[in-house]
Amino acid sequence: MAVPTLEEVARVAGVSRASASRVVNGSPSVGIQVRQSVERAIVELGYVPNRAARSLVTRRNDSVGVVIAEPTGRIFSDPFFVEVLRGISGGLAAREMQLVLVMSQSPEEERRAERYLTRGHVDGVILFSLHGDDPLPEHLHSQGIPVVVGGEPPRGARVSYVDNDNHGGAFAAVTHLIEQGRTRIATILGPQDMPAGVTRRRAYRDALRAAGLPLDESLEKGGEFTREGGQRAMDVLLQRHPDIDAVFAASDLMAAGALSSLHAAGRRVPEDVAIVGFDDSIIALSTQPSLSSVHQSMELMGRELANSLLQTIDARDRAVRRVVLETQLVVRESSGGPPTGQN
């Protein structure tokens, strides 16, 4: 009943512990008959290597830390996390690496987490949901710990990251609206203290500029990444510019709120006002009319984060890897066709 050790495997196979170890670790310099008899013994005994013992000598842990630092209930991003985690998990699974989740909810816990991460308990770290100028990534990096950041890293940090192509996606969304013949295009901005929010705004402007449309700051209205935020922003925009014929919202949730506002104001979507969201979340499919949106696969992001980190760990270099994931505009009912409104 006792858990079998390498020693026993070696004994059963009639070889030395060293040879058994070589087989387990896939060393090339092992004769065919030794390999086979060890493999048979492994199956027979149901042997599984003891991670602790292995770590002790290799100084590796076969585990990566995933840090979700939450300043104070930044609820917005929650639904994404699970998807990203799933992606990371998938990317790690192939290598039998384990995912150690670290969620720090207080400064005290954050310090504990940092201590934990810097003391060699993990082979690398994936960071998430950074508040603007978090020093953690740079900190870990400077201690020689492989780090990859999900989303844009705090500015100034020379750190690897994987990000969605926010600019490309938003640019495509606005350009799409323009191509539909819309000319009075407003935008509902995301929080401007988040890189994604800033970038999407910039892309909105760039797209207008590229099409030769005039920029008008009063067509931009910000808010939180919530349904209510979107609704209120839309109310304001309609008041300012009753002749708006399109809206680019920085998130689906905001777009859904805007939809309610437009409804209440008697605007038809997409006939009077076309609207495009961002994220392509479940929400986009459940609104009435269904929402055009910019698709980004958070699961893919997770997978890329895992890959990127594993590469860094393997290479033992300190190269900065940047990966930008394509986003894709998904056109649904809310932005179909040219304006037909008459108000």
Next chain:
Amino acid sequence: MAVPTLEEVARVAGVSRASASRVVNGSPSVGIQVRQSVERAIVELGYVPNRAARSLVTRRNDSVGVVIAEPTGRIFSDPFFVEVLRGISGGLAAREMQLVLVMSQSPEEERRAERYLTRGHVDGVILFSLHGDDPLPEHLHSQGIPVVVGGEPPRGARVSYVDNDNHGGAFAAVTHLIEQGRTRIATILGPQDMPAGVTRRRAYRDALRAAGLPLDESLEKGGEFTREGGQRAMDVLLQRHPDIDAVFAASDLMAAGALSSLHAAGRRVPEDVAIVGFDDSIIALSTQPSLSSVHQSMELMGRELANSLLQTIDARDRAVRRVVLETQLVVRESSGGPPTGQN
């Protein structure tokens, strides 16, 4: 620059490695001056115990596995997971235990996960999102691995679990509607292959029965845990029973869908039809009118899961622990006051 070991701590403190170890582990039989000098040395060197070395001899890992088995994109529960994870993380942090996340997305990965969990890589396991008759909890339990299940465990499994008081919450919700003077109360059911869905339905019936109201199966309409599902169910219910004056929906998302349906049908909420949801998620606050709902703290659930598991690990017993967490009805606009409709 090298990481300090216990050996060095002992040398600096001028004591034996054994004594240093005793101090680190808080053994009571250590003299005051020895303790102090060791503590000083620890601070001075920035010593942190090597987990691998410790595990090797103690045969403990100071880590628990959290398993999220996802049959096939059961998206419904996603938003909860992060909250539960946060709770677990918080509950574990105090004990310096680490959270190893295991997400199995394919049968192949599931087998890998099980192998991992049964090979003594974790001190205990928290299981989640079980599909009806998952054998995993019973399996782990029979291998002597401490297990706690979040939500109702598969029937028949003699396993510890932490669950929300679905019955109590749903009962309170329906009773509340009755107390408001509603008499034609419909319900939108959750999936009947999930324990929570079944229990909420039972509570709905129990509440009607307790109030002496007649049961009518045609007032029950099921669907998926989605907005659309709720909307379609409500459509059907209105068709069957135009005189419905209240609805208990098994989730906020479904309630939101029902709201759209009621809106489209020209029913006023709450004047004509009162409605109560379940989960008290963000959605409840962003609907128009705001949604009465049954509150359940998923974070608390996570914390209780962690506590329960830690207890089992410490006690080394195989006792089955059951914890039922109180749910609480939160009354908002959607169910305020008696019916005033005249249709």
Next chain:
DNA sequence: CCATGTTGAGAGAGCGCTCTCTTGACAGCG
């Protein structure tokens, strides 16, 4: 036929820690 690789396999040290066993010091008691 001997020097020289080349390749497969074993011996053994040691990773950092815990824990049992043993020892030493000292108090209490007859």
Next chain:
DNA sequence: CGCTGTCAAGAGAGCGCTCTCTCAACATGG
């Protein structure tokens, strides 16, 4: 004053594994 009991502290084994070093066996070339 010697004996026993108690408590603090040290010595040392050993957890399961990897990895370097060494060695044996055999092939190759001069």
